[in-house]
Amino acid sequence: MSNTDRTHDLVLWGATGVAGRLVAEHLTEQYTPDDLSVALGGRDETRLRELEATLVDQRADWTEIPIVVGDATDRESLDAIAEATRVVCTTVGPYTKYGTPLVEACIAAGTDYCDLTGEINWVREMIDRYHEDAVDAGARIVHSCGFDSIPADLGTKLVQSYAIDEFGSPCDLVRIYLEDGRGGVSGGTASSALEMFRAAATDPVARKTLRNPYSLAPPGERDGVDPGAQSFPRNDPLRGEWTAPSPMAAVNERVIRRSNALLGYPWGREFECTEVVPVGSGPVGMAGASAVTAGLGVATAALTFGPTREALRRVAFPDPGEGPTREEIENGYFTIRVLGRGTAPDGPFVVESRISADRDPGYGATAKMLGEAAMCLVREEIDSPLEGGVLTPASAIGDPLADRLRQAGLVVDVGEWDGAA
Structure with a gap:
């Protein structure tokens, strides 16, 4: 048929x-x-x-x-x-x-x-x-x-398409900013996250996949110059404010790198991308970025260790079939901003894309x-x-x-x- x-x-x-x-x-x-x-x-x-x-x-x-x-x-x-x-x-x-x-x-x-x-x-x-x-x-x-992963992946593609059309050159660096958002978690999403951490703890191939920034690239092309996800608080080179690691970076960055590879590297083999959470500038921003980084580290450690992962499943996460209420979904929102930096014959440029919605991001x-x-x-x-x-x-x-x-x-x-x- x-x-x-x-x-x-x-x-x-x-x-x-x-x-x-x-x-x-x-x-x-x-x-x-x-x-x-x-x-x-x-x-x-x-x-x-x-x-x-x-x-x-x-x-x-x-x-x-x-x-x-x-x-x-x-x-x-x-x-x-x-x-x-x-x-x-x-x-x-x-x-x-x-x-x-x-x-x-x-x-x-x-x-x-x-x-x-x-x-x-x-x-x-x-x-x-x-x-x-x-x-x-x-x-x-x-x-x-x-x-996961349309705002980051499509946002990057839009930035690169615009850069190539307007400046004749792709961006060599893209940074994805998880700027704002509010949403809930369902039992299905929790089960998927727990399953990924369980696999990483028990399966060497899954563990290697999470460690290699290019793990979703085609076989034979799973290495490159990009160091991978940001691990510590950092003063952002484009926006000049403090950022923390993003909990979604492990997925979104690898998806973006696979997009580049599948399309034949139109953004170059030296292309780098990083997803982060912007927190603010000055000492307050640095403190906030440190707090977010520490919290993410504690959560990751708890999900990696079997007994605490199971305890969280029983106590903190909803059961399969459960999820945010209709009111929570309608009152949710998010904004993802993507900045791409490149260099054209006339000099450097920065392109921006933004994807946002007035609904719970995950639902x-x-x-x-x-x-x-x-x-x-x-x-x-x-x-x-x-x-x-x-x-x-x-x-x-x-x-x-x-x-x-x-x-x-x-x-x-x-x-x-x-x-x-």
């Missing part, structure tokens, strides 16, 4: 989970049945029917939404789902535990795929095992299409990011030479994703930096 002959444009896998439900709400609010043929997928038909009834009741345009039932561990059911759709959009994690059979099914069917994973140990495994198969099948396997905003990434795949709104493989948002989709995000209500800007924070 060709990709254009599929029953559905899109299957939302894990639709009844916290994140999946939000994606379903976004897609049925943003689009009509004439725009999109979407099916709700999962293992519990009763819960899927309840979600369908709720959505149909809320959306005047939607009179029914198809249901597909399967099991994340049953390859036969996943094959049937992948063969019936053009794109699978999945929120079912931990992906280390539940994600591999669905990736295999999508590659076998030549079906595009997108997810929310921040589990770089698993992404590394998918790259090593399946990238070439996905290339041969023409299947785009696009990981990390939420808060309300992530639902829009994942949903719109899926829509780019469905509609073939692609600015990339790559037609298949284990990809990143920037390398698989590129700049058209920015237009989709703007239409969905996010702020996405890019231009020459005026020096303002």
Whole structure:
């Protein structure tokens, strides 16, 4: 069956989970049945029917939404789902535990795929095992299409595209600033984070993946000049204020480096990127950066050590299926700013991009990011030479994703930096 002959444009896998439900709400609010043929997928038909009834009741345009039932561990059911759709959009994690059979099914069917994973140990495994198969099948396997890592990855791509168009040269240094934000954590997100730390503590390959800044680059290209994530408080070279390490740097920086490699190094092999948390200037800023760094270090140590990791799972983290309230999601927000520094024949320049939203970054905003990434795949709104493989948002989709995000209500800007924070 060709990709254009599929029953559905899109299957939302894990639709009844916290994140999946939000994606379903976004897609049925943003689009009509004439725009999109979407099916709700999962293992519990009763819960899927309840979600369908709720959505149909809320959306005047939607009179029914198809249901597909399967099991994340049953390859036969996943094959049937992948063969019936053009794109699978999945929120079912931990992906280390539940994600591999669905990736295999999508590659076998030549079906595009997108997810929310921040589990770089698993992404590394998918790259090593399946990238070439996905290339041969023409299947785009696009990981990390939420808060990890669209703002950082797409923001970097926008900065570089602008620099090349306006100055004829890419930025040799990019810094991502996690400027502001408020949001909650669901049981699914907590499970994914715990699984990554567990793998790093028990699996030498996963541990090596977390230590190597280039661990998501193609095999044979997993080294370079970039030293990796910032580990200590630092007075930022571009903004002149104190910064602390970002808790998301371990994922986002590696995704960005993979984007550069997959696209053929348009930003150069000497390209460096770092994600940080800006805190402020002067002695107060230095103290704040030190406090953030110390807190992140304590949290990392606790998650690395098995007994404390399990204690945190029981006491501090929500159970699977639990998440932030509707009010918390709607009152959340974030701003990610990306600054890129380069040198043109006329002298040095700095380009800025900004991606922000007035929703919880990990849920309300992530639902829009994942949903719109899926829509780019469905509609073939692609600015990339790559037609298949284990990809990143920037390398698989590129700049058209920015237009989709703007239409969905996010702020996405890019231009020459005026020096303002």
